Amino acid sequence: MAYPFRTALFTLDAEKAHGAAIALLRGWGALGAPFAVDSIPDASSVTIAGISFPNPVGLAAGLDKDAEAIVGLFGLGFGAVEVGTLTPRPQPGNPRPRLFRLAEDEAVINRMGFNNHGIDAAIARIAALRRRPGILGINVGANKDSTDRVADYALGVAKAAPHADYITINVSSPNTPGLRDLQSRPALDELLAACDAARAHVPLFLKLAPDLDRAGLEGAIRAATDNRVDALIVSNTTLSRPDTLRSSQRGEAGGLSGAPLRALARAKLAEAVEITGGALPLISAGGIDSADEARRRLDAGARLVQIYSALVYKGPGLVRQIVRGLAERG
DSSP states (O other), X not given: OOOTTHHHHHTSOHHHHHHHHHHHHHHHHHTTOOOGGGSOTTOOOEEETXXXXXXXXXXXTTSSTTSOOHHHHHTTTOSEEEEEEEOSSOBOOSOSOOEEEEGGGTEEEEOOOSOBSOHHHHHHHHHTOSSOOSEEEEEEXXXXXXXXXXXXXXXXXXXXXXXXXXXXXXXXXXXXXXXXXGXXXXXXXXXXXXXXXXXXXXXXXXEEOTTOOHHHHHHHHHHHHHTTOOEEEXXXXXXXXXXTOOOTTTTOSSEEEEGGGHHHHHHHHHHHHHHHTTSSOEEEXXXXXXXXXXXXXXXXXXXXXEESHHHHHHOTTHHHHHHHHHHHHO
16 A cells, blocks of 8 residues: 555655655654654664664664754654764765666665765754654765775764764765775774774674675674674665566666565575674664564564665555564564
């Protein structure tokens, strides 16, 4: 069943629809959106890195890049909201069009390129909140034209630390040239050591790509463990294209997310569980669109899950459906 506003939003191109959704959530928050995390009494809390998440369903980065709709998003029922990716300086991102709905596949392809108004503008909005509605993550990255990406990440971590419950290091976006190279050692060790020094005791999460092979995933996980990362997010969007894709837009360049990522995300979670042996908390993302799928990831070894693309097709009520469904399933 189509959710309210879906028909209207789908008449717009994908990026305009995204902007309209943010505007609606921002307006709802300004009107005093209910704090739904407090209105789902059976939700189960989860503790990671000393943070008590009121439920295990988080928002993945990318929806609210500039921290404009935090209150409205928490009103949907998320146990955590992650904003960003934020870079030290504002940047426009890649040329449009750069966001595509693959409706037949319940998928999205994006090549946004870390478009954002800069971390200072986002931090000012966060600092101005009269009340922190829930667990807030801030996702940081490097500017496309940076001559020192390690310094960019360290600066982002330092600026985010006073305002975040956790900070995510995003080295796995496929839309900034060369960025994914930072997932390999020794580059990742250098980057994570700099972020560790800048974090001021705030937990650090690392977001990895699903396109890493087994050796690459093992290396990234060892680097994370050696540099005191507190949790891994497995995983970001993929450059691969399953043969099952039907949409005429399946050939667009960029990262694929949504339902077609499900099998790969499950596989990478299983690999990460095996490699870590339970020593490092895992957060599963990619293709989660129901309580059954969320429960499957949690049973497979994830401590939390994150969703984003499924909201495009299932609507904002999906969050409460998943949280309540998980509570009923125990």
